[in-house]
Amino acid sequence: MQIMNPLEGVIRVTGKGIGYFPIPEMEEDFEVQPENLKTALNGDTVKVVPMGTERFSRKQAKVVEIVRRRKTAFVGTFEKADDTMGDGFVVPDDKRMYRDIFIPKGESQGAESGSKVQTELIKWEDPLKSPHGRVLRIIGRAGEHNAEMLGIVYESGFEVGFPPAVEKEAEAWKKKFEKEDHLKGRKDFRNTTTFTIDPVDAKDFDDAISIKILDNGKFEIGIHIADVSHFVTPKSELDHEAQKRGTSIYLVDRTIPMLPEILSNDLCSLNANEDKYAFSSVFVLDKEGEVSHRWFGKTLINSDKRFTYEEAQEILDKKSGVFYEELKLLNELAYKLREERYKMGAIDFETEEVKFELDDTGRPIKVFKKVRKDTHKLVEDFMLLANREVATYMHAETSNSKAAFVYRIHDAPDREKIINLATFVKALGFELKNKEGETTGENIAKMLRSVEGSPAEMLIKTASIRAMSKAVYSTSNIGHFGLAFEYYTHFTSPIRRYPDLLVHRLLQRFLDKGMIEQDEMIKYQRLSDEASEREIEAADAERTSIKYKQVEYMETHVGEDFDAVVSGVSEWGIYVEEVNTKAEGMVRLKDMTDDYYELNEKIYAVIGKNTGKKYSLGDRVRVKLTNADHERKTLDFQFI
Numbered sequence: 001m002q003i004m005n006p007l008e009g010v011i012r013v014t015g016k017g018i019g020y021f022p023i024p025e026m027e028e029d030f031e032v033q034p035e036n037l038k039t040a041l042n043g044d045t046v047k048v049v050p051m052g053t054e055r056f057s058r059k060q061a062k063v064v065e066i067v068r069r070r071k072t073a074f075v076g077t078f079e080k081a082d083d084t085m086g087d088g089f090v091v092p093d094d095k096r097m098y099r100d101i102f103i104p105k106g107e108s109q110g111a112e113s114g115s116k117v118q119t120e121l122i123k124w125e126d127p128l129k130s131p132h133g134r135v136l137r138i139i140g141r142a143g144e145h146n147a148e149m150l151g152i153v154y155e156s157g158f159e160v161g162f163p164p165a166v167e168k169e170a171e172a173w174k175k176k177f178e179k180e181d182h183l184k185g186r187k188d189f190r191n192t193t194t195f196t197i198d199p200v201d202a203k204d205f206d207d208a209i210s211i212k213i214l215d216n217g218k219f220e221i222g223i224h225i226a227d228v229s230h231f232v233t234p235k236s237e238l239d240h241e242a243q244k245r246g247t248s249i250y251l252v253d254r255t256i257p258m259l260p261e262i263l264s265n266d267l268c269s270l271n272a273n274e275d276k277y278a279f280s281s282v283f284v285l286d287k288e289g290e291v292s293h294r295w296f297g298k299t300l301i302n303s304d305k306r307f308t309y310e311e312a313q314e315i316l317d318k319k320s321g322v323f324y325e326e327l328k329l330l331n332e333l334a335y336k337l338r339e340e341r342y343k344m345g346a347i348d349f350e351t352e353e354v355k356f357e358l359d360d361t362g363r364p365i366k367v368f369k370k371v372r373k374d375t376h377k378l379v380e381d382f383m384l385l386a387n388r389e390v391a392t393y394m395h396a397e398t399s400n401s402k403a404a405f406v407y408r409i410h411d412a413p414d415r416e417k418i419i420n421l422a423t424f425v426k427a428l429g430f431e432l433k434n435k436e437g438e439t440t441g442e443n444i445a446k447m448l449r450s451v452e453g454s455p456a457e458m459l460i461k462t463a464s465i466r467a468m469s470k471a472v473y474s475t476s477n478i479g480h481f482g483l484a485f486e487y488y489t490h491f492t493s494p495i496r497r498y499p500d501l502l503v504h505r506l507l508q509r510f511l512d513k514g515m516i517e518q519d520e521m522i523k524y525q526r527l528s529d530e531a532s533e534r535e536i537e538a539a540d541a542e543r544t545s546i547k548y549k550q551v552e553y554m555e556t557h558v559g560e561d562f563d564a565v566v567s568g569v570s571e572w573g574i575y576v577e578e579v580n581t582k583a584e585g586m587v588r589l590k591d592m593t594d595d596y597y598e599l600n601e602k603i604y605a606v607i608g609k610n611t612g613k614k615y616s617l618g619d620r621v622r623v624k625l626t627n628a629d630h631e632r633k634t635l636d637f638q639f640i
Helices: 143-156 163-177 237-246 262-265 309-318 326-343 374-398 414-427 441-451 457-467 499-513 521-555
Strands: 007-009 017-020 029-032 047-054 058-068 073-082 086-092 101-104 113-124 133-141 192-199 207-213 219-226 275-285 291-302 306-308 354-358 364-369 407-409 472-473 561-571 573-578 585-586 598-599 605-608 612-618 620-629 634-639
Touching: 007 017, 017 073, 017 101, 029 047, 047 364, 073 133, 073 143, 086 364, 101 113, 113 143, 113 472, 133 143, 143 521, 163 262, 192 309, 192 374, 207 326, 207 374, 219 291, 219 326, 219 374, 237 499, 237 521, 291 374, 291 499, 306 309, 309 326, 326 374, 354 521, 364 407, 364 521, 374 441, 374 499, 414 457, 441 457, 457 561, 472 521, 521 620, 521 634, 561 612, 573 620
Parallel strands: 029 058, 101 133, 192 306, 585 634
Antiparallel strands: 007 047, 017 029, 047 058, 073 086, 073 113, 086 101, 113 133, 192 207, 207 219, 219 275, 275 291, 354 364, 407 472, 561 573, 561 620, 573 585, 598 605, 605 612, 620 634
């Protein structure tokens, strides 16, 4: 393959400063040595040219231009310099930032050694030397709970507090709301039985569900969503900030909201026994869950009850309590909706998640798995119904005019990934039907059902999720593979997701007969792309906070024995996941002294050369924790 012109794309860079750049139409990547990176960092958009050479059978290339930096600010630990050349160095938390950052004289803001800081790159010319930077803010002491959590937020490119102009605008809405005619342009739902069902520690309530039994035996179900668009108007300070953030972030101990608390926890939140503005989708369903009528519009609601998931579940289990009949009916309808979805080929990717109990200093003292019960699924099923019906309506009504709308789309998985997944599950004794990498949601769902209860269940579910395409926001609809929906959007969480706010605005504009101009497509696609990126960054921050707390918890259990599952194999070690905390660590091959072990990639196993002893994916094992490094977020185990 002859490549004459530079190739542009996103480069991956390891903590050792070696880059990897995809070769068009080929499975392998170009390798870029540290001296040829031209200071490119992980995630940067760059231009590379092939060098026409190989190193250990890897084609080599060099970066000739950095088109766009993914980020220029990094969080890390400040260490004072021993000499007089500068104030010190920052050791980045992001281990893919392969150089410490030199802080010249006068650029440290008075940071002391051991301070957690955020820095900004100001000059970098030689990839083999440290870049120059400046300290933007001192976050706290490295290793302290609050500093570490804030560091994760800043490292992900998010802010914690809101600018004064944004807070001022939110405060002004409080007074304005009190003086408004609350029923102007709204349908009154205050006399319809309505309640919210949320986690016990929820602070904001995006959605409420109402239910009414009709004279014809059918049911009127309302999915009432906080009317954020009433308060956050286009081009306002609130809108600018919400667009920039894109989403709320949920760390192990706190929420970093997309909107100021006066909106997210008060004006927009559907708190019980308070008149609240909602944007509602109201459906008439029969007992089989079939929709015969739908209505969308602005409403005024008053929630009769704030349920936690556990409270509502207890009422269902006991078959008595406040609103039992309503909860029972909703649960039965939700079950019908779910069954129909599965019949259409929807995939159930339900995986185990962990939650932490923290002490007063923020240290984890208990880790437990979240349990998903009927009430969790009930709420999810009705939110899915609203999202699907809004998208279906907008697509039908706007398809001729090609008006802009924001869909939530999920492409079919890449064929190569499905082939690899099929090989993977076969090695574990299961089957994924596919034809040269092409498969259906129904086949994946069938395979996932077949692994339920097996030791490899969570392993295969995780691998299946990784094989899927990423769901994103887009103005072009291609359907949602995972949910088996032809049309789908996000309508139900505008307090915490900016795309939902856009969907509310576009739906209302259409209901008001206002034109959505075709040339707005470009604007809304750009906003969709930005929101998709922010969603990934927020998810990374959430995962990092969980990983940090898992390691911090395990730090107090070094030397103890645990049950674990082999979750991965590599040339240098065997990854194991502790059963109760879901904390993952490694048993290094060099530390396994009973034999010389080698990786067999074909069967996803590590095998002893002399004894034939085998460690395969999904194997149940007993391990001892030998080290926990919360700075690097790593755990070391050894087999017992």
